[in-house]
Amino acid sequence: MAKKTINDFNQMVDNGEKIVYLTAYDYLTAKMEEKAGVDMILVGDSLGMVSLGYDTTFPVTMDDMIRHCSAVRRGAPNTFIVGDMPYMSYQTSNEQAIANAGRFIKEAGADCIKLEGGGPMIAERIKAIQQAGILVMGHIGLTPQLMGQIGGYRAQGRSSAAAMKIVNEAKAVEAAGAFSILVEGIPTAVGKAITERAGIPILGIGAGSYTHGQLLIYADMVGLYDNFTPKFVKKYANVGEVLTKAFKEYTEEVRKGQFPVDSEHTYGMNETEVKEFLA
């Protein structure tokens, strides 16, 4: 199947077709996701927690993101890829934001970038990157890079005033030139209001069923990452259990001398060669 473009996503919204969005951080996973037919892959800075073992997304660097994003591109050559701008890769200035957004396109083969926030400074960054010719996806609601100000990993927009603030942020991000917005960790009613008022595709993670598309962190939905599971995650598999079981069996078999035994997993040598070799 051909790689989808911004036109396809707009068309899907017009047709009422849901956009399927999933994170990936490496070649193997990306390959499976493309095979499964997801529409869009996010190489999220959740990489920091899921693949690199940090407690937060703060330590993730541009080099980390480029390395993993290019691996995902190699695994999913025909899928639209979103490169997530890590903490402090766009906050400093428009110039910094454009240069780092450009690295995702130039070095990692991403189709667009995503950045967090809905205030005036972020609107300025979105405009600058967009004017440099790069597609920008906004990200509002529960924004992990603003964890300190939000006061922890918790749903946003649960009071009428807070909900209105997020609705206005969505408008500002769209007006700044984002081609799409990801809304995270907000009540269904707020996700619905934003979606109804938007002129661009609205993708949701923990934002209810009314958004134009859905995102999950792949490691959550297959039961690989179990340090913390948000309410909005549905577990479609328990891959963590399957892998641990395989690792255990291997460990036991090696210790007992049960692996390798059969000719199936060993290399042979013809008799004459063996005799000559041992003589």
Ligand code: KIV
């Ligand atoms: O980094 C990420 O995976 C994200 C999603 C959780 C929204 O930004």
Ligand code: NA
């Ligand atoms: Na992120």
